[in-house]
Amino acid sequence: MGCRSVGRLNHTRHGKKKMPATVWFIDKKTGKEIDFITLDERICAHVGDEVHPNDYCRNWKNCVALWLAIGKSYDHIENMHREDGVWDDWLGPVVEYMRDNYDANKHTSIGRFA
Numbered sequence: 375m376g377c378r379s380v381g382r383l384n385h386t387r388h389g390k391k392k393m394p395a396t397v398w399f400i401d402k403k404t405g406k407e408i409d410f411i412t413l414d415e416r417i418c419a420h421v422g423d424e425v426h427p428n429d430y431c432r433n434w435k436n437c438v439a440l441w442l443a444i445g446k447s448y449d450h451i452e453n454m455h456r457e458d459g460v461w462d463d464w465l466g467p468v469v470e471y472m473r474d475n476y477d478a479n480k481h482t483s484i485g486r487f488a
Contacts, residue, residue: 397443399476408476410435420471434468439478448473 399408408416410430418424418431425431441451451469455461461469472478 397439397478399472399478402475402477410439413472413476416475417468417471421467432464432468434465434472437465438469438472442478448478 399413400406401408414430414434415425417434421431423431430436437455438448438451441454442448446454448469452461452466455465455469
């Protein structure tokens with residue numbers, strides 16, 4: 375099943391690339407930033423999926439992180455994906471887990487980015 379993706383967030387699993395719209399997640403319990411790989415492992419554990427060596431669990435990076443990076447809220451993402459029919463079983467548990475446990479801090483840069 376797919377999701378509505380706004381494009382690609384140039385944040386690789388190795389953390390070498392970033393784009394003008396970036397997002398990082400702060401654990402609500404510890405107040406510390408969490409890297410994408412650790413977050414992915416926690417999401418997989420929460421939804422009962424295996425960690426994939428190359429892909430993010432249920433494509434949350436493109437279905438959730440990128441939307442947050444460009445200024446959308448968890449609620450906006452939920453409403454948008456409910457309309458597309460990918461919320462309940464597939465993406466819903468991921469976004470609900472992220473909303474309950476992580477604040478999304480974002481930065482958007484206008485113009486060219488080296």
